[in-house]
Amino acid sequence: MNDNTHLSPAGSRQTPASNSRLYLQIADKLAQQINAGELKPGMRLPAERDLAQQYDVSRQTVREALIALEVSGLVDIRPGSGVYVLQEASLKSSLLAENAPGPLEIMEARLLLEGDAAALAAERISNEELLKLKAYLTQMISLVAQQRSAEAETFDGKFHQLIASATRNSALQSMIEWLWALRESSELSQLFAEKIRRQVAGPNIEAHEKIYLCLSRRDAAGAKAAMQSHIAQVTEAYVLLIGE
Template identity: 45%
Template structure:
């Protein structure tokens, strides 16, 4: 019933997948109120990864075509006349975004480790202290998370790298990334991120470039798992 996905344009993959699912809905394969096949089945039949299908379903949810119900699956909820004919761009793919951040910030933290100063370390410690306080007070520590990463980028002395780190981090505010973030963030996940930040800081304090690289990549991979791979039961 589902055709193999054909990449015929240069739009983001989640847009192409969402368009195919919407076409199936329009053709009556999934009537209004019906439950879509499990994520793993959609991924297999479309020939794409499960995270890509998840991103497509989030895009369809943002536009109002489907509803993701906790632990129950994904249901068609928009009448055909209200659904758009093509999925709008809602930001970069969260999966690709985290992969790009790991590649870029791994290099950034290695460069930073060669330019460590006591002043820079003190600023990083303050950012983590503020992050910890926000978590304890049940406030979002996102601003302090951002500050930590930008401080490291600033340590390189390269304004282009600093700008790129900032731009990639701020993609978290795109519609598709924000929707995933709402589903995945909790005090537990923020405490995990805090511990990972502390490991990065420890490597910088030791001026150990390889440990800093490993700690940064581990942190961003763990962030991807928490952010993009979490709550799979919602989609099954």
């Protein structure tokens, strides 16, 4: 993980240094100086007592700011020695890009990971799981037909998650779960999903049917191709949205 310049708490989207908490304001100011290159990597910044005087706050407040900077990886605190700048300027990503993976990054990762997962699942999935998968698919079809696309997407998620689980690899499964959770926690991804939901009726039934078919035939290569084509299609919709 890189570019942890998110000093503010999760949900708070505020102008830098406008936070009500003083130690976060100080942390923001210092982070800005670091990212602006005024404080270069390796450089030791002033002693806590000096910073306190400089910003006209207490030493404790400065300490809390420095701790925030350390945890976010910008700075290295060496007891008895000083505080040193670690990370060099990451301006490009600090402004437009978020520290969290963007929607397209998530989709690219899904393309690779879920593709491989589908291939593995084709070889390892049980008949019971296939039945469950079929049931999810049926639910999805029914809900899409009723225009209840939001609910249909619930089963979309279950469908993919079940395939991940069928790999019999908990590491793979955890990572795919994480990618889905990331998507849901990302405002931008949510926005995309919302827009797409209005344009199309819901999850692509055909694509899921094809994946299911390949899995039921234990066709690893086919399942991988079907899954990747499916995810690529969704990604394409994202890209089109960005173009607007």
